[in-house]
Amino acid sequence: MVLSNLKGIAEGNLNAAVVDCCIGIPVYFTDLQRRAVLDAATIAGLQPLRLFHETTATALAYGIYKTDLPENEQLNVAFVDVGHASMQVSIVGYKKGQLKMLSHAYDRSLGGRDFDEALFKHFAAKFKEEYKIDVYQNARACIRLRVACEKLKKVLSANPEAPLNIECLMDEKDVRGFIKRDEFEQISAPVLERVKGPLEKALAEAGLTTENVHFVEVVGSGSRVPAIIKIITEFFGKEPRRTMNASECVARGCALQCAILSPTFKVREFQVNDGFPFSIALSWKADAQSNEAQQTIVFPKGNAIPSIKALTFYRANTFAVDVLNVDMNDDQIPPKNSTYTIGPFQSSKGEKAKLKLKVRLNIHGIVSVESATMLEEEEMEVPVSATNEAQKDATKMDTDDAPNDTASGTDVNLQESKGATDTAEGAENGAPASEEKSVPMDTDVKVEPSKKES
Structure with missing residues (x-):
């Protein structure tokens, strides 16, 4: 109802149909809540280009119009958003034409x-x-x-x-x-005693001291309480500034991000490097007979959005993979996001199959196992023409003397992409050679419902 009403207001003011949009969400939204927002937008007839963190939207609205941003040294700005129901703090590093989210912190019940x-x-x-x-x-x-x-x-x-x-x-x-x-x-x-908590956590996660924070911006309707301003001033040792509209900065940032993603509008080039606020791990059972679970962190806290990682498994039968939240101090965030079933599959050699799973953290901050591929090696006879025995030895195929990977004790091998951005191209590093045959497979997904929030 809310999104449908907003869509009607926008269409009335623009005298045109509105479909594409950018929706601002709190940084603490869970995987299930993010999926619910996307479903609600679809029901309302909207197509979200991105679910944008409110802290990042505020940072974009602040920095895109700045013409005096440094080219080399980083300008660190702390944003304190005290709303009606929650408090969010972020520390952002600015350089000319770009911003990078250094840390997020929040108190979902302080406002x-x-x-x-x-x-x-x-x-x-x-x-x-x-x-x-x-x-x-x-x-x-x-x-x-x-x-x-x-x-x-x-x-x-x-x-x-x-x-x-x-x-x-x-x-x-x-x-x-x-x-x-x-x-x-x-x-x-x-x-008021709880206000300092998110401030200290954001500063610690950014690895900065109060002296390294050059400016402090306060937004949100709750920030007008003088006692809160006093606490922020004492903590950072500098007077907070109010250069932004406290109630409209998130909407302005979302509008700018939507214009950047849209091919219709021409906007000043400004790169937004957002970070995911949670650590995401994959968990699986070592084998069918054992109930002992193993896990590895795929997307650590602060990982770039979007991102892709690849994992290699050696398995003989169908198995399940859980997507988990780890290092969580928030009781309202469920430990499990979803469960994926990989299989059925069967190796032609009767041994453990080599499977490559591609895990995606998309632009909305939703984690999913995108695909599973079975890799099989094929021995091929290649004609060799050489003038002497030395050349023949040099062109001999490496696979003749290569050790058998499935015989080793390694059950899983995490293959991470090169570079900090973890693009799809980088995630393909270590792809099978020409003698390996890829067999695409289906994955079944089960999304776990979150606990009811109090």
Whole structure:
């Protein structure tokens, strides 16, 4: 419904059909949530060119118009986005014509609504004591008090004190309250203590110190709370700046990314090097008789998006491969993303088959096993014409004396592509020689549902 409504608004303003789009998502979205956004966009009649992290969209909107970016030395900028329900922090390195995401950090349950809740609990207890009314027993009274507390928070952001007046809140009683900003910060202390966590984590993962961060930008509606600005200032040792529209920067960044990906618009050349916020591993059982699982990290945290990796397996029967999230400190992220069944297959020689799996991290941040190929060696007799015995020995095929790979104890060999970008061409390094025959195979996928978020 939301995407359909937005599509209608855009078509009304442009007087043209809207199909291609770029959708901003929080950096902490799971694999299942990303797939759900793509499905919702398809149902709404949209074709997403990219699911864009909100932190990256903000960084793009900030950097693409900068004409004074350095060519050699990197300019490091920290972005702190405090929204209504979550807080996201990113540190970005800028050079002329490009940006690179150095780190991501977040707190998915820290935002402006937590300050509203602190005020609500404060006045609910106060009114129960003074007016002998319990707003928790009346749903309508709860809603009216929450709305009044949200307005009160906004007033306190610009004034040192503010009144609260509600007519006929409950049992036909008018209520009045008053609070100072210092008292507000005192009752919000448990919330404010959590602000430093994402800041410290982002700085540590980027491998920087506060002195290496040249500028700090704050965005998001929740960042207007003075206590948050004070904490950010003390942490970085510099005053945060507000050079961007706090509420529109993500939408602007997504529009710019959509224009970059679209062949219709001509945009200033600007390279976006985004990083994946989680570590992804593949897990499999060593053999059919053993229940012991083995795993290897395919895409480490911060891996470039998009990316392709190739893995080589030696197997005799059909087997399953799980896509896992590893090194997770977030309880709301499921450990397993999906399961792929590789097979059936059969080697013509009756030995273990050599299989090459291609794993893709696509532009949306979704991991999948794209293909599985069985490689078979064929011995071929090649005519040789030589003038002497030395030349004949030099042209002898290497496969005659090559050791049998399947006889070795290695069950899996990870073949990573050359270069940091892990392009499809680079992932093909180590492809079978001319004497190997490739047999394409099908893979069955099963996506695991995530746990219900609280």
